[in-house]
Amino acid sequence: MTVEQVKWGLAPDRARSREHWDAEQEVVGPGLQAVMLWSQLCVDHAEGAVLTDLDGNRVVDFQGAGGVNSIGHANPRFVAAMSAELTVAPAGAFGSAARREMAENVSAFLPEPFDRMQLYSGGTEAVEAALRLAKSVTGKHEFLSFWGGFHGKTMGSLALTAGARSGLGPLPPGYFSAPYANCYHCPLKLKPTSCGFACVDVARDVIKQNSTGALAAIVVEPVQGRSGNVVPPPGYLTALKELAAEFDALLIADEMMTGFGRTGAAFAFQHEDVVPDILTVGKGMGGGYPVTGVVSTAAYMAARPFSDPSASSSSFGAFPLACRAVATTVEVMAEDNLVEHARKLGAEMLAALRPLAEEAPLVGDVRGAGLAIGIELVADKETRQPVSGAVLRDTFLALLEAGVLVMTGGNSLRLYPPLNVETEMAHEAVDIVRRTLIGGPR
Ligand SMILES: Cc1ncc(COP(=O)(O)O)c(C=O)c1O
Incomplete structure (x- = not known):
């Protein structure tokens, strides 16, 4: 599957997801993960690295429950x-x-x-x-x-x-x-x-x-x-x-x-x-x-x-x-030799993302090991001051709208693809991340 086929076509109102989210919030306690609260994503089904929401929108899941999704959703x-x-x-x-x-x-x-x-x-x-x-x-x-x-x-x-x-x-x-x-x-x-x-x-x-x-x-x-x-x-x-x-x-x-x-x-x-x-x-x-x-x-x-x-x-x-x-x-x-796949693909993804530290206005540092990749967002590349929470959230939402769900932590974006993510999909998602970050937040 390619990202083209997956395309996150964010419906303007996401009516079913919104109704579902609001109904849950009548009972669910506060303090859920920030990325869940920001995205209010309500999942209908999931496969591999792809989540489909209740309105039929599809997104590449590099949030991966913070590293839990190792062998792909619904393997x-x-x-x-x-x-x-x-x-x-x-x-x-x-x-x-x-x-x-x-x-x-x-x-x-x-x-x-x-x-x-x-x-x-x-x-x-x-x-x-x-x-x-x-x-x-x-x-x-x-x-x-x-x-x-x-x-x-x-x-x-x-x-x-x-x-x-x-x-x-x-x-x-x-x-x-x-x-x-x-x-x-x-x-x-x-x-x-x-x-x-x-x-x-x-x-x-x-x-x-x-x-x-x-x-x-x-x-x-x-x-x-x-x-x-x-x-x-x-x-x-x-x-x-x-x-x-x-x-x-x-x-x-x-x-x-x-x-x-x-x-x-x-x-x-x-x-x-x-x-x-x-x-x-x-x-x-x-x-x-x-x-x-x-x-x-x-x-x-x-x-x-x-x-x-x-x-x-x-x-x-x-x-x-x-x-x-x-x-x-x-x-x-x-x-499936997934440790080796994670090593090889992770190195390729990191090499493609590293130049963002020069190319993207908000990116201070890109680092990682295997398929645990971090992109730190800074307000000032000299002083390395963190971006505000609002800028982090807007950047996260811009990535989501463009088709890639990521995790956050502190003032960083964190990428945790499944260890068996297809190479082609991973590279397409990296391209989306690059284009979005070089363009800056919405
Ligand atoms: C390194 C590390 N240790 C411990 C924990 C705690 O795990 P849990 O949230 O399941 O209690 C986490 C969770 O993210 C973690 O990343």
Whole structure:
């Protein structure tokens, strides 16, 4: 399918969608994702990377639920497997054919030394479980995380999420944060080529100044999604692993967005010669089904109290439907070589989008890894001041009207095509993004 065939022919009034949206809003609580509120998109059906709304308008979906849509909407193999599973799956985390297949497929997909995965149903839940695991392994309870990161909205993960806690205090003690290696906005005003990871030195000082000697783990996203898919320079994760070791602490890589192929490697940490101690995963792993996980080694997962009966379980963890979703998604990824496709196509898309930093009036920086691409919008290319929320929204809506739905985060546009998006469609969508941004917002 090409974008020509998909054409987002925005009906002037979108009458059915508007009526539907308003009816839902009589009951649905506030605080939905900004892009959902801005677009008020009401989907009739979806296929691959294409959404069709209630008025018959079609749009290329590069919002992808923030990286969830890995094998395409309504992937026929996924639909068949899940439909069959529904007829047999009991509610409960029993031994099942689905769990066995999930275990086999995941074990073939996980790089060494990882050999254990515990399932949950939300990202923040998996992050909380990773914190409990780190506490169990180390017997300590403090955590370091990074500015601009996002780890969820429950108490532990919220405490990890620096800069997004206003009005939500008090938070648990023992959580500190340091600047991320966001070189476009280096808080130390240094150059990545010559700074020698000065931000890691700052992180060391933050620990020394704040810790009571009980650092359990450093928690980091290998690519920061919410900040617009910020990719740190090579060697950063290795430096953080060494820093963690200085304090007898673990390194937790939050691969919720980056894991399972999104960045053109099975896991984003593999872009470097480093192995974290714990991974948190989800999003693309379940092909759209809400399933997440904590990944580590048998030795670490044996730590108590994490390994005590009922200590790391959850109501929905490892239900057969969740296991079938993971088993099938991982199978599709392997059979269709989607990690390699994401690597190759992502590099092509990035190369086509990068010149926007010179060509488009509002674009300050274009970056990414695989099929996680970020386009940062700035009001002033010299000072790198962010655009206002209104300009971000107008740019998002201009792209939508032109045919491409994207995600936003901070003052950035974020592109998360399905990992199996057709090459031709991806390039046509990139052309639309280029034309729209070079023309400026409406
Ligand atoms: C890196 C990362 N960690 C954790 C989360 C939290 O996931 P959830 O929204 O499912 O709680 C997200 C969600 O976007 C994420 O991107």
